[in-house]
Amino acid sequence: MSEEINPLPVHGGNGATDLERWITGIKTPALVINPQGRVLFANPCAVQQFNISTDDRVILQEDPTLKREILFLPLSHENKTGKVEVFNISEIPWSGGSARLVLLSEEISSRYSELAENQRLLQTLVSNLPGMAYRCKLDSTWVMTHISGQCFELTGYSREDLINNRSFSYGNLILPADRSRVWEGLNTAVSENRPYQLTYRIQPRKGPIKWVWEQGRTVFGQDGKRAALEGLIIDVTDRQEAAEALLRSEERYQRILLASGEAVCILDA
Secondary structure, eight states: OOSOOOOOOOOOTTTHHHHHHHHHHSSSOEEEEOTTOBEEEEOHHHHHHHOOOTTOBOEEEEETTTTEEEEEOOTTSTTOOSEEEEEEEEEEEETTEEEEEEEEEEEOHHHHHHHHHHHHHHHHHHHHSSEEEEEEOSSTTOOEEEEEESHHHHHSSOHHHHBTTSSOOGGGGBOHHHHHHHHHHHHHHHHTTOOEEEEEEEOOSSSSOEEEEEEEEEEEOTTSSEEEEEEEEEEOHHHHHHHHHHHHHHHHHHHHHHHHOSOOOOOOO
16 A cells, blocks of 8 residues: 555544544545444545445454455445455544444455465365375474364374374374484474475374375564474375385395306396
8 A cells, every 4th residue: 555644633522523534535445333343434435446335334354364354345245356455453432432443455356366266276285185284383292283184094183183282292103213313304404494304104093104204394473483384294105115115126136146156147128
């Protein structure tokens, strides 16, 4: 938004009248709404840009996709998406009571749709992988705060079991023989602020040991400090076992050749 908005006026004897003049005069779409979402006042910019008027009802809530507060306009408004990004919210006195002044930024139909579609595609990708996506705390027990994908198929535990270590810790699924190596590799990557790739074994709740491949990175908070880890953990048991079988086969043939005591010539047909 390019316009600089002056501070709210100091309320004198005219109270809401001064405030109404100020809201009317700014070049930013603005609404005054009560706690129930009824529009008490809409300035000319809001009326022109979003076709909204007094007594319309709106919904103000945080959008999980954009991670910002969004104003949902009345669905009766034709050729409108119904979603507007909020620029600023202020508590103000209005007509002897209190209300919220909401400054609107822009209609977000295309950006919202693009983000929602990207999120849907990512979810589809993750759900089809033989593993799970995660977000976890920076500790040695992998305290999961978010899990999506085939968690149960991979570990034998539901997402609810592992999130916040409710029933079990993911870190304890890692075989004891692999834990030190995995933790050391993870710590090195985190300290160097680079992505990490780890291959190790886990013991699911039921069934045989599995090999998994993990790739992730550090997530930083708004304060610039390390906040969490995010990544993917995929079942690579078949691939790992195939590689080990090939290695055993090569070693067996080498032993046979060495034990034969005769020269062997291999011709490329």
